Amino acid sequence: DQQVKQNSPSLSVQEGRISILNCDYTNSMFDYFLWYKKYPAEGPTFLISISSIKDKNEDGRFTVFLNKSAKHLSLHIVPSQPGDSAVYFCAASAIGWGKLQFGAGTQVVVTP
């Protein structure tokens, strides 16, 4: 069952603008959320994470927002750069799981 959902398979954004990626989850036990970036034929690269006790976490151009009541998180990339073109995965974990549950990914294309 899809406990983590990324409903937008793709996103196209102009260089310099904001990219907003969305992720929804169904399991209220999740207490840690992560975003990974992945290029073809490479492993996912960790971008940013957020604990369920927070509602926002920032790291440079990347900000993750968590809305626990809506079971929704989003990743904002500002400003978007051509090197940001990749597949972005949302992932979640719960106490005792020892594993990550991934969404299906969103392909981001940043155009000049």
Add this chain to the structure above:
Amino acid sequence: KAGVTQTPRYLIKTRGQQVTLSCSPISGHRSVSWYQQTPGQGLQFLFEYFSETQRNKGNFPGRFSGRQFSNSRSEMNVSTLELGDSALYLCASSLAGTSVETQYFGPGTRLLVL
């Protein structure tokens, strides 16, 4: 600090054969997890090892197995390969494998089964 390394990077096997993949975690990391990525199923959790013990297991058949050594290096084995096992196999490591830790991924092993 060196990242997670996986060998080999690419493999071609035929149906019915078996294969062993290797993963060396980041130095000091004791938890190693394995994932399978396919176009249709996305990233799926296979299993997780900590201190040479399998702690968690995903919904994969018994043909998929693994182990972890005392130096935290891990191997994954797939026996009686099927065409559907063609995938990118990813290994990830973390310090102790708790829910609030970040897992760091290796580059993956691309397996093609003919």
